[in-house]
Amino acid sequence: MARKRPKGVLEITWAVAESAVRGRQEHVPVADDYPDTVVRRISFAAGGGLGWKLSAIESPRARSAPWKIVVVTGAPSWAEYWAPAIAALPEDREMVVVDRPGYAGSEPVEYVGDIGQQALALSPLLQAKPGQRILLVGQSYGAAIATLMASANPGKVAGLVLLSGYYGQPGPTAEWLLKVGARMLKIIPRDVRHAVLEVTNQAGQLEGMHAALRRLKVPVHVVHGDKDDFAPIELAEKLVAETRTRRPMRFERVTGANHFLNDGPAEDLLATLEGCIPRPLAFKLSWPRWPNRLWLAKPKARAAVAT
Numbered sequence: 001m002a003r004k005r006p007k008g009v010l011e012i013t014w015a016v017a018e019s020a021v022r023g024r025q026e027h028v029p030v031a032d033d034y035p036d037t038v039v040r041r042i043s044f045a046a047g048g049g050l051g052w053k054l055s056a057i058e059s060p061r062a063r064s065a066p067w068k069i070v071v072v073t074g075a076p077s078w079a080e081y082w083a084p085a086i087a088a089l090p091e092d093r094e095m096v097v098v099d100r101p102g103y104a105g106s107e108p109v110e111y112v113g114d115i116g117q118q119a120l121a122l123s124p125l126l127q128a129k130p131g132q133r134i135l136l137v138g139q140s141y142g143a144a145i146a147t148l149m150a151s152a153n154p155g156k157v158a159g160l161v162l163l164s165g166y167y168g169q170p171g172p173t174a175e176w177l178l179k180v181g182a183r184m185l186k187i188i189p190r191d192v193r194h195a196v197l198e199v200t201n202q203a204g205q206l207e208g209m210h211a212a213l214r215r216l217k218v219p220v221h222v223v224h225g226d227k228d229d230f231a232p233i234e235l236a237e238k239l240v241a242e243t244r245t246r247r248p249m250r251f252e253r254v255t256g257a258n259h260f261l262n263d264g265p266a267e268d269l270l271a272t273l274e275g276c277i278p279r280p281l282a283f284k285l286s287w288p289r290w291p292n293r294l295w296l297a298k299p300k301a302r303a304a305v306a307t
Helices: 008-021 079-087 115-121 142-152 172-183 190-200 203-215 233-242 266-274 299-306
Strands: 040-045 053-058 067-072 093-099 133-139 159-163 220-225 250-254
Touching: 053 079, 067 142, 079 093, 079 266, 115 142, 115 203, 133 142, 142 159, 142 203, 172 190, 220 233, 233 250
Parallel strands: 067 093, 067 133, 133 159, 159 220, 220 250
Antiparallel strands: 040 053, 053 093
16 A cells, blocks of 8 residues: 655645655655556656756556556656556556656756746657557646647647646635745755746746647647636636637536645546547448449440430
8 A cells, every 4th residue: 555645735845855854856755655567767868958867757568558648747846646646557558757857856956947948858758659649748837838848749749638737826825835935945945945936937938838729739638626726727717718729628627626636536537537538439341332223233324324
């Protein structure tokens, strides 16, 4: 049984501080909860020649799955909180969840505030195996980054999910946390400090996200909990209503859910994501039906009728 990872402001702040003191990059090491045949930590080189080494967790598969789910997490960015979802995946699905640049086990040590640069760094995640399709999921602050990734890599992404997306204006709980964090920037742990800086400076970059959304040709699914007090659901509804896209965006309201949909039952989260994957078309092979028996006649007979 996997241990419950810390929740709430005090628990998480303590976990981040404890991890820093002990030189540990995870609050609860994934390897302590799952064998590497179920959840495996990997590293990869950032895209764009940035020279960073990035960390992620994935679902190992002996055989390529038809769909790969790529998750770009929020702020703070801790992939380990998706480990239960990875462990619960069916065999015909793969998932990789990344620690974004500047968080947990990912370089650089410094804060990376440019969402376009982050999208470029994370682009190697969109490499698929032959015959495999990718569902790209942007969670919270990661929603804008995932949108830029999808737009910059046409043909590599089959669907985009904006999960509890953060769109520049905080809800009441997030607003309070940002105010407190801004006053304590010099003393709070690095990952929390980076989260405060990211969220505070995001709004001015969202026009690029909106432009990217308008260019996308793939299905876009906006999924939001109606009890979200970090990222208001009203902003998600406004995004869907006011953004002119090549195909209509699908909006899904999750009744009773808060901002952290990955903190609930893994089965519920996976069912939500599965609903964003199109069902395969059922083709029925049949012989063509001719309009009448005339076309079965010999050529001379058809000519006689025509005259």
